[in-house]
Amino acid sequence: MNLNCMGETPNQLALRGVLSEIARIPLWINSLASGYAIPDDVQLAINLCLEEVVSNVIRHGYCGEANRSVLIRFSNPRERYFVFTVEDEAPHFDPLIAPELPEISPRESIRIGGQGIRFLRRFTDALEYEPTPIGNRLSMGFSAGTSESPENA
Amino acid sequence: MAISTEDVTSGITKVIVGGRLDIDGAAALDLQMNVIAASQKAVLVDLRDVSYLGSMGLRSLVAPARAIKSRGGKMVLLGPNEFVGKVLKASGVDALIPVHYELQSALDALQ
Numbered sequence: 001m002n003l004n005c006m007g008e009t010p011n012q013l014a015l016r017g018v019l020s021e022i023a024r025i026p027l028w029i030n031s032l033a034s035g036y037a038i039p040d041d042v043q044l045a046i047n048l049c050l051e052e053v054v055s056n057v058i059r060h061g062y063c064g065e066a067n068r069s070v071l072i073r074f075s076n077p078r079e080r081y082f083v084f085t086v087e088d089e090a091p092h093f094d095p096l097i098a099p100e101l102p103e104i105s106p107r108e109s110i111r112i113g114g115q116g117i118r119f120l121r122r123f124t125d126a127l128e129y130e131p132t133p134i135g136n137r138l139s140m141g142f143s144a145g146t147s148e149s150p151e152n153a
Numbered sequence: 154m155a156i157s158t159e160d161v162t163s164g165i166t167k168v169i170v171g172g173r174l175d176i177d178g179a180a181a182l183d184l185q186m187n188v189i190a191a192s193q194k195a196v197l198v199d200l201r202d203v204s205y206l207g208s209m210g211l212r213s214l215v216a217p218a219r220a221i222k223s224r225g226g227k228m229v230l231l232g233p234n235e236f237v238g239k240v241l242k243a244s245g246v247d248a249l250i251p252v253h254y255e256l257q258s259a260l261d262a263l264q
Contacts, residue, residue: 020176022175022176023175023176026205044204044205044236047175048205048207048240051175051176051208055208115208115211115243115244116208119240119243123239
């Protein structure tokens with residue numbers, strides 16, 4: 001399956017492998033928000049986590065190969081619970097077993113996406129990873145009950 | 154992203170930021186903060202009207218804060234909302250750049 005062949009639907013967003021595509025994420029989330037009653041604070045958490053995951057894929061997984069794609073799917077399996085699944089074509093990488101980088105120190109430079117794993121664990125209510133034949137699939141669950149979960153901390 | 158600056162008092166420069174500190178907002182902030190960080194020693198960044206902060210926005214805050222500190226100056230943040238505050242805390246940036254929720258305490262910290 002080539003992600004480039006996936007059609008774009010309201011519940012699915014296909015991004016090219018360039019960082020500027022990240023700007024499309026909040027617009028898409030906003031388009032889902034009214035139809036699915038996603039609260040503002042949850043939208044922000046979703047935006048933050050998707051921005052981190054996608055930027056990490058593009059920077060580290062694709063290493064500047066703009067002809068690659070990242071596919072984000074949305075589902076609403078139950079009331080007030082939203083799942084966003086990111087699929088890519090990058091080398092296998094399981095963020096759930098990756099150690100968190102140390103918090104920013106006075107001498108460390110900040111990298112785009114450098115806080116991704118920490119943000120995922122603190123701003124999602126559920127995380128699920130599986131490798132695919134061509135890359136990775138990461139699912140993130142967000143509950144409208146809270147936008148920051150101690151369970152994933 | 155809306156950005157404005159004003160000289161408050163006693164050599165303190167206040168940078169008022171509004172909107173989203175995402176990839177585009179961060180780029181806009183970088184332009185102004187680079188100039189300010191090179192010339193000012195006491196900087197207050199007012200985040201009260203910032204609705205979103207991501208990694209790119211964090212970098213736009215940390216880089217000038219370090220530059221100001223390296224020149225013997227100080228930078229503080231004012232009034233992040235709940236979400237922005239959580240991002241600052243989760244990333245550890247609140248330990249690098251003092252965060253204040255009252256204008257006077259932020260100004261006092263820069264004296």
